[in-house]
Amino acid sequence: MKSNLRVMAPNRIVWNSEVWEIILSTNSGRVGILPNHAPLLTALDMGVPRIRQDEQWSAMALMGGFAMVENNQVTVLVNEAERATEIDADEAQRCFQIAQADSAKAEGKKSVIEANLALKRAKARLEALNAI
Numbered sequence: 001m002k003s004n005l006r007v008m009a010p011n012r013i014v015w016n017s018e019v020w021e022i023i024l025s026t027n028s029g030r031v032g033i034l035p036n037h038a039p040l041l042t043a044l045d046m047g048v049p050r051i052r053q054d055e056q057w058s059a060m061a062l063m064g065g066f067a068m069v070e071n072n073q074v075t076v077l078v079n080e081a082e083r084a085t086e087i088d089a090d091e092a093q094r095c096f097q098i099a100q101a102d103s104a105k106a107e108g109k110k111s112v113i114e115a116n117l118a119l120k121r122a123k124a125r126l127e128a129l130n131a132i
Contacts, residue, residue, distance in 0.1 A: 059131035096122040
């Protein structure tokens with residue numbers, strides 16, 4: 001038995017297929033979801049979920065949102081998502097380096113928060129690339 005995973009961003013459906021296993025990054029840690037998982041509603045952190053279809057693992061970069069698990073249906077609503085296969089490695093590395101530099105020189109509470117969020121986003125994209 002498999003679960004149906006559906007990942008939806010405001011502008012598109014990023015993923016919609018049956019999977020054997022999903023590992024999500026939540027605000028309180030990582031959670032693994034297998035078929036017949038107990039009902040769950042959780043907030044998602046920026047991070048890299050791992051998805052297993054048969055024996056192959058896939059990854060994507062999620063930029064926060066929510067996940068609901070019920071009756072072998074996993075629905076993930078996110079602000080933004082990119083499959084690892086859609087991410088340009090050179091562009092992701094360049095964005096990470098810029099975000100690191102911006103984070104190091106940020107001053108003021110608002111600037112520091114914005115720089116740290118940009119760094120976390122850039123890091124998630126690189127981690128998604130390295131997970132495949």
